[in-house]
């Protein structure tokens with residue numbers, strides 16, 4: 001006689017009380033995308049949200065089981081699952097512990113370039129009064145190491161920091177010694193255009209374990225157009241500097257970042273091909289920042305966010321083609337967002353954090369000792385807008401910087417969970433708040449999401465990535481996963 005099994009309900013009785021957990025939703029490609037508090041998502045048939053609200057989802061259906069597994073509903077048997085959800089949410093916000101990790105030192109405002117989009121109100125190359133003093137460097141290093149983070153990154157930038165190389169030579173050993181005494185890990189990066197880099201400077205960076213991050217906007221015609229300097233040879237100097245830096249420091253210690261100007265928009269393939277030709281394995285398709293000198297020269301460099309998004313999508317298609325051809329090239333912004341969508345982890349990327357990463361995860365020490373919540377807020381101050389100046393290294397300590405009126409006002413607008421437009425947005429878990437961007441572009445830290453370039457960019461890019469995820473092409477998803485799991489090669493410091 002054949003032995004039959006009891007039905008599943010014998011072991012797990014049907015739930016009598018179904019409740020909803022917090023989730024947000026959006027319509028995408030004829031389906032509904034549901035996202036839970038930990039950022040886990042589920043594509044469901046059209047009408048699922050209505051059925052959930054009406055309490056008419058069939059508790060015996062596979063859909064119900066999926067909704068339960070994704071922590072969108074719970075019933076009498078769910079209590080262990082709620083602990084799992086709490087753990088997932090804690091993991092997602094792990095980046096909040098041990099703030100602040102990135103510390104930017106404006107070693108000098110001097111620069112010999114005159115880039116149209118420069119975020120710094122740069123000074124001409126001879127003005128020594130725009131260099132950081134030893135006293136300011138000492139206090140800034142002390143404040144950096146007062147951060148609770150057990151491991152901090154010190155980024156030396158300008159202007160062009162190599163014009164104040166003696167100050168770099170003063171700061172690097174001092175920071176390393178102080179970090180050692182306090183038992184902290186320390187990474188040091190110098191952000192330089194490499195135009196003035198001598199072999200001796202590069203050898204110094206090698207000996208001190210300092211990594212190099214530089215700018216490469218694309219092929220010569222574009223790079224030189226974006227980045228004017230005497231002699232119009234910025235590209236030639238950058239390429240020469242990259243090659244020498246790789247030889248002296250090691251290939252993995254040199255990274256490059258690009259900025260998209262209006263002149264770049266028609267050339268996304270050429271820009272990407274330049275990165276491949278120069279043997280880079282990461283590229284960050286970055287829009288121009290609406291701050292500082294970029295704002296003054298808007299007519300030369302600016303464009304609408306819609307146009308950037310076209311550029312970005314064309315670029316991502318081309319990058320996927322490059323990867324399909326066997327050359328691994330990671331697009332950094334997609335990588336950050338895919339990490340948030342597909343893995344349990346948050347990221348340290350400041351612009352896509354809630355609470356916003358400004359101050360919390362990055363601090364900027366200006367050459368004159370003023371402390372800002374981000375590089376962008378320093379740019380605003382150069383334009384006489386002091387809203388995000390937290391204090392000065394010679395008067396303040398970490399507590400007073402974080403308790404300042406400037407910091408408090410900013411923190412109030414820092415959580416997208418409570419911002420109008422974001423609070424019920426399906427993409428909230430992947431996005432950020434960025435009060436400084438909204439203050440700069442809309443005159444209001446809280447911002448108006450329907451007209452926000454920040455919102456438009458993130459909503460569109462996240463939807464675009466979800467369209468790939470929904471399509472589930474094995475090769476494309478394989479490439480995405482390789483971006484998330486492979487060890488990065490010479491990745492830039494991403495603020």
Ligand code: SF4
Nearest residue numbers: 421422425428431455
């Ligand atoms: S900024 Fe826009 S995309 Fe981001 S969470 Fe807010 S509403 Fe959503």
